[in-house]
Amino acid sequence: MSALASVLLQKIKSRRARTGVVGLGYVGLPLAVELAKAGFHATGIDLDPRKVKAIDEGRSYIPDVTTADVQRLRDSGRLDATTDFAVVRDLDTINICVPTPLRKTRDPDMSYIVSAVESIATHLHPGLLVSLESTTYPGTTEEVVQPILEATGLKAGRDFFLAFSPERVDPGNPTFQTHNVPKVVGGLTPTCVELASALYGAAIETIVPVSSTRVAEMVKLLENTFRAVNIGLVNELALMCDRMAIDVWEVVNAAKTKPFGFMAFYPGPGLGGHCIPIDPFYLSWKARQSGFDPRFIELAGHINSGMPHYVVDKIAEALNTKRKAINGSTVLIAGVAYKRDIDDMRESPALDVMGLLHARGAQVAYADPHVPEVHAREWSGRVDIQAVDAGRGSYGQYDCIVIITDHSSFDYDAMVAESELIVDTRNAIKAPARNVFKLGAPRPEGEAVALT
Ligand SMILES: NC(=O)c1ccc[n+]([C@@H]2O[C@H](COP(=O)([O-])OP(=O)(O)OC[C@H]3O[C@@H](n4cnc5c(N)ncnc54)[C@H](O)[C@@H]3O)[C@@H](O)[C@H]2O)c1
Numbered sequence: 001m002s003a004l005a006s007v008l009l010q011k012i013k014s015r016r017a018r019t020g021v022v023g024l025g026y027v028g029l030p031l032a033v034e035l036a037k038a039g040f041h042a043t044g045i046d047l048d049p050r051k052v053k054a055i056d057e058g059r060s061y062i063p064d065v066t067t068a069d070v071q072r073l074r075d076s077g078r079l080d081a082t083t084d085f086a087v088v089r090d091l092d093t094i095n096i097c098v099p100t101p102l103r104k105t106r107d108p109d110m111s112y113i114v115s116a117v118e119s120i121a122t123h124l125h126p127g128l129l130v131s132l133e134s135t136t137y138p139g140t141t142e143e144v145v146q147p148i149l150e151a152t153g154l155k156a157g158r159d160f161f162l163a164f165s166p167e168r169v170d171p172g173n174p175t176f177q178t179h180n181v182p183k184v185v186g187g188l189t190p191t192c193v194e195l196a197s198a199l200y201g202a203a204i205e206t207i208v209p210v211s212s213t214r215v216a217e218m219v220k221l222l223e224n225t226f227r228a229v230n231i232g233l234v235n236e237l238a239l240m241c242d243r244m245a246i247d248v249w250e251v252v253n254a255a256k257t258k259p260f261g262f263m264a265f266y267p268g269p270g271l272g273g274h275c276i277p278i279d280p281f282y283l284s285w286k287a288r289q290s291g292f293d294p295r296f297i298e299l300a301g302h303i304n305s306g307m308p309h310y311v312v313d314k315i316a317e318a319l320n321t322k323r324k325a326i327n328g329s330t331v332l333i334a335g336v337a338y339k340r341d342i343d344d345m346r347e348s349p350a351l352d353v354m355g356l357l358h359a360r361g362a363q364v365a366y367a368d369p370h371v372p373e374v375h376a377r378e379w380s381g382r383v384d385i386q387a388v389d390a391g392r393g394s395y396g397q398y399d400c401i402v403i404i405t406d407h408s409s410f411d412y413d414a415m416v417a418e419s420e421l422i423v424d425t426r427n428a429i430k431a432p433a434r435n436v437f438k439l440g441a442p443r444p445e446g447e448a449v450a451l452t
Helices: 003-013 028-037 049-056 067-075 085-090 111-122 140-150 190-203 213-244 248-255 279-289 295-320 349-359 412-418
Strands: 018-022 041-045 079-082 093-096 129-132 161-164 183-187 207-210 330-334 363-367 400-403 422-424 436-438
Touching: 003 190, 018 028, 018 085, 018 111, 028 041, 028 067, 028 079, 028 190, 041 049, 041 085, 049 067, 049 079, 067 079, 085 111, 093 111, 111 129, 111 140, 129 140, 129 190, 140 161, 140 213, 161 190, 161 213, 183 190, 183 213, 190 207, 207 213, 213 248, 213 279, 213 295, 279 295, 295 349, 295 400, 295 422, 295 436, 330 349, 349 363
Parallel strands: 018 041, 018 093, 041 079, 093 129, 129 161, 183 207, 330 363, 330 400, 400 422, 422 436
Antiparallel strands: 161 183
């Protein structure tokens, strides 16, 4: 190990290293907090002044991070934030946690990574450890990040250190959070892995070193593609069960009693969130660049992206039993966040379902205790729409209620008792009821059955 590397290693071990995190979102803020808790000084860098201000004021804006933690760490001088990349000059390590969305064409949008790395490059100095955490296609660290940083004249692996370590945060998960989810680390050189592992090992319980940045990049895409493909499979099974009048929920719950060789995935109204609907397309894009046609990813994407249409067909079918059309009906969407008990509605299938209903003439309202407003730009209805208060006594006013996100705070008993019709896409309502139409399950007893 070079003298430069061993100085950094000692700084990390003694917690004298000054750490930085670029991008203080769902991934970056929890990481900065863990680094600060581990005894480092952590500086967050974000272009959004509102996030920097929140940290300055000792306030958290991410549900998985408590304000008490941010306040305590800020007060003890361990955590601060800035919009100014000049601070990189004083840092020993920097983790990059900026967004990696898709373009409209489903190609990777690398602009956030490129912009962040260019800003770091302006202040790059010998001895800095740079670790990319944004989910991205295999090869990004070597093909995109390294050349930008080396354009400064400094060489990766010799003058500065470069790693990739995928983030596995699961927002809203009370058991597994940044500190106790094993962290995969790949480096450009063995020294890069060793340094990055030492940094993460200070804050995270288990480190899993791998042989290269490409392997680490691919690990993350395998994990998320595994989910996308299995959800695609169970969604197809739900469509099949719908046709065959079998309850897919009962099938999955019975299948999961097998103690080996099976893992339960559940159907739903479509994929949501920043990861599962997006990341597999980073992989398929890169595979195609190598002349490989990735069929599972495309097929799962096809099935999963069709689910909101199936939900709308189900709503039409339910309304039909009451001699009503979607056009002119009042429909309450229960839950717009992409999963239970969180406030994130990025890529939420609720937005697609709302847009499709709106296009067919429904009057759409939504209830979500975690999302007070859906902005015009976020759904195709193109108007700002505020959440309605939904609770006991309020459900009877709609022609149909559609459970898209099964938040635990909804009163499902009241919903069943008061509503004319419910379309349940999450199996939130367990007992059979005459007014509940479930995704992937037989129609309620006594209703007209329109099997094709
Ligand atoms: N949210 C998750 O559950 C999750 C889980 C695993 C991996 N990831 C991956 O982690 C990465 C970050 O995701 P996120 O959910 O934290 O995103 P986010 O949108 O919550 O946060 C990203 C932050 O980066 C900031 N930013 C953007 N460009 C910047 C720049 N050039 N300089 C400084 N700051 C900049 C934004 O202002 C924002 O605060 C993505 O690649 C995502 O795929 C996310």
